[in-house]
Amino acid sequence: MAAVRRVALVTDSTALLRPEVEALADVVVVPLQVVIDDEVFDEGAPEATPDQVAAALKGKRAVSTSRPAPAVFAELYERLAADGVTEILSVHLSAEMSGTYESALVASRDAGVPVTCVDTRQVGVAGGYAVESALAVLAQGGDTAAAAEAARARAAASTSLFYVDTLEYLRRGGRVGAAAAVFGGALAVKPLLGIVDGVVAPQAKVRTAAKAIARLEALAMEASGDGAVEVCVAHLTAPDRAAAMAERLTEAFGERLAGSAVVAAEEPAVRCVELGGVLGAHVGPGMLAICVAPLSAPTVPTAP
Incomplete structure (x- = not known):
């Protein structure tokens, strides 16, 4: 057998x-792992929660990841x-x-x-x-x-876009990549970034937070194509702004929103989550992100 x-x-x-x-x-x-002042914690509760990492960053403690x-x-x-x-x-x-x-x-x-x-x-x-x-x-x-x-x-096929209040944390962790060449030391701008070819890359620079958030949503819509999509908003210690963004995007995407192909879901909507401590350590408090993932049926080879 x-x-x-x-x-x-x-x-x-x-x-x-x-x-x-x-x-x-x-x-x-x-x-x-998240490392705070040389003490190592596994990401997630009860060790390195998003709130704990955000507090450490705001307190200018040494925060890194492993x-x-x-x-x-x-x-x-x-x-x-x-x-x-x-x-x-x-x-x-x-x-x-x-x-x-x-x-x-x-x-x-x-x-x-x-x-x-x-x-x-x-x-x-x-x-x-x-x-x-x-x-x-x-x-x-x-x-x-x-x-x-x-x-x-x-x-x-997925598009990952995000807004940060400052490039300080990305620069500190060495994850800013090509964005540093574009934004340089102009930390007064509100950078819009994305993941391109596996690294952080600049998408746009905007002068105010309100304009940055509106532009982020517009870029997400532009990247979504015409078919069904799953969409998620992520944040670090910005639950109200993230929830409002998810509500606006749910209305904007409308019937194009799809549920998970793996677990049963309620009426399809834009999901809203808080970043874990590891990613949060590199983007800092106030970060907002949108992930747009076109949904296509998996192709399973048939037996000959």
């Missing part, structure tokens, strides 16, 4: 998975194999922004079961959407290669 195939999907805490997705069997989230070591993934892959998993799909944030993918890749080489690692070249919610697309393929009987390709395709 042929062995029963069982695929586990591993991702990291920056993906901001919906709680319902994170709770699914064989979905495992590996936390990144990837999981290869040994963390090696131990996880070993445990999953011992639990009966026959294959692992490990989907992570951009390798240009973090060493997390590299840690997973190093651990995969000596794993007891086949491990496929995916660099989404995205951060935040776009990575979560990539995970959901991979899960949808697996749920329909597709193999790991097809699920990995679905994750890459969904991530590539």
Whole structure:
């Protein structure tokens, strides 16, 4: 009798998975770490919450982030194999922004079961959407290669845009990339940034917060295409502004909004989430982001 195939999907805490997705069997989230004054915390409650990280940043404490070591993934892959998993799909944030993918890749080489690692070249919610697309393929009987390709395709089709009150935190963490050349030291502007080819890249510069938020919403609409989309607003300690933005975008996208392909949802609407401590450490309090992810049905190869 042929062995029963069982695929586990591993991702990291920056993906901001919906709680319902994170709770699914064989979905495992590996936390990144936040370092505050040389003390290391796993991202998420009860250790490094968004409020705690925001308070540390406002207090001008030393805040940095750290990837999981290869040994963390090696131990996880070993445990999953011992639990009966026959294959692992490990989907992570951009390798240009973090060493997390590299840690997973190093651990995969000596794993007891086949491990496929995916660099989404995205951060935040776009990575979560990539995970959901991979899960949808697996749920329909597709193999790991097809699920990995679905994750890459969904991530590539997604648009991640964000507004920050200041470039200070991105500059401090070394994640500002090409944006530094455009904005230079002009920290008085309200920068609109995006993830392009796996790194932070400038999209526009606006003089006031109100104009920046309006422009951010306009850019999201322009990037959405004509079909069905999933849309999420993310923030760090700006719940009121984020909720108002999500409400405006829900009305603007209207019937084009789609629900998750993985978990049952209520009436499709723009989701609103707070960033975790790791991403929050690099963008700072007041940050607002929009992720637009076109929804397409997963392609599952048919048997010959």
